[in-house]
Amino acid sequence: MTKSAATNPSTASPPSPRSGAREDTPASSSELPVKVTPWKIVVSGLLLLHLAAVIAPPFSAATATPTSVSPLAATMMETLRPYIDVFFLDHGYAFFAPNPGPSHLVQYRLTFDDGRDPLEQRFPDHSREWPRLLYHRHFMLAEQLNDEFTAEPPGEPPPDLPDQARRDWQRDNDLWRVRYERYQRRKKAFERHLLARYGAAGIELNRVEHQLPAIVDVMNGRVRLSDETLYEVQSETLPPPPAGPPFFSQDVPPGGPYAGGPGPTGPFPPNAGSPHAGPPAWSPILPETQPESQPELLSIPSAVPPGPPAEVLGPPRADAALETVSP
Known part of the structure; x- marks a missing residue:
């Protein structure tokens, strides 16, 4: 009876968990521990540095205007300039044609x-x-x-x-x-x-x-x-400030550089050459309003420029257009 019990698999007791037996099912990848090594940190840092150096030049060009530049782009370029210059990462993608300078x-x-x-x-x-x-x-x-x-x-x-x-x-x-x-x-x-x-x-x-x-x-x-x-x-x-009539914005006080007063402040305009600068203080700016004596021709449909009457000019000639373009 003891022999039959030992050979009958239906009556055999399952192994105890404490017996040291393990299941052969593999563990999922999400359950595996991620081991952070110094080499991974160094390589990741170098990759981020190179990525920032690749992005910085086009980002700086895309955010720049004739008078200003993004502070973030300027900081990135100044910080990464040695690395960018060594690997020549600031080359342009534009071409000289069709209107080369x-x-x-x-x-x-x-x-x-x-x-x-x-x-x-x-x-x-x-x-x-x-x-x-x-x-x-x-x-x-x-x-x-x-x-x-x-x-x-x-x-x-x-x-x-x-x-x-x-x-x-x-x-x-x-x-x-x-x-x-x-x-x-x-x-x-x-x-x-x-x-x-x-x-x-x-x-x-x-x-x-x-x-x-x-x-x-x-x-x-x-x-x-x-x-x-x-x-x-x-x-x-x-270049020195241009000499000319006093056509300035309203920020220039009376008696300024072109009105008999002192010249432009400093050897150069304060903001010239700066990416944050607007137009220099000495740059001529047309007045916002026109003199009252100037006729507003565009606002009056029937107005014509002053000149001789139409009958004095005579009828139009066929060769008039050719005369206007002949040397």
Whole structure:
């Protein structure tokens, strides 16, 4: 009887949970513990850094206007600038066609202590940079230097600014100075490289703009693309305020720069060159209202400009339109 009980599976007792037997069912992936290792943290941080560096340049370009830039985009670009420059992540996706603008070159004059004559050259230069990729590299270096040009900011704010305007001026001036110092570092790096390459004692480096000639002049052979008159050395300072009649906004008080009073405050306009800046204080702005003596021709359908009566002009001639376009 004991033997039959041992061999009958229906009467065998199930194994006890404490006997150490385990089920062979695999555990689901959600139940597996996630192990965080230092390597995962480092790799995740590097991926986030690279992603931010890839996003920062187009984000900065998309949020920029001719007079302002996103503070977040500006902070990202200033923080990630070394990483972006090393891996060249701020390249543009636009093309030069169909309306290319002027190109920019770097012109330098080297002087020597060993009796050699001064050396004057420009880059990019087809005759010296070969193969084409080397020329293109010099071309992009010259364009990058010109794009980063920033004139030296003024030292002190105007003395008569209100408190809020003074704070805004100081904020813009600080950002202006950061951009100016970055441009100076890049320019001095160019100078150091050229001095070391040629063994020179002194250098004078300038930015040059190569203007495009008119298509008609090129087709008629009157000017070549490489004509020296098309090259213009760019100034390292801002242009002076324009002289002209007192057409200003209402923010300019009577007796301002063009009304016999003092000139513009500081060596440069306070907000010039700043991404947060509006139009400079000295920029002419047309008055909002027209003089009362000017006739409102557009508001009166029957009004015509003053002139001789229609019968004096005579009947229209068939060749009148041709005369208006003949040279």
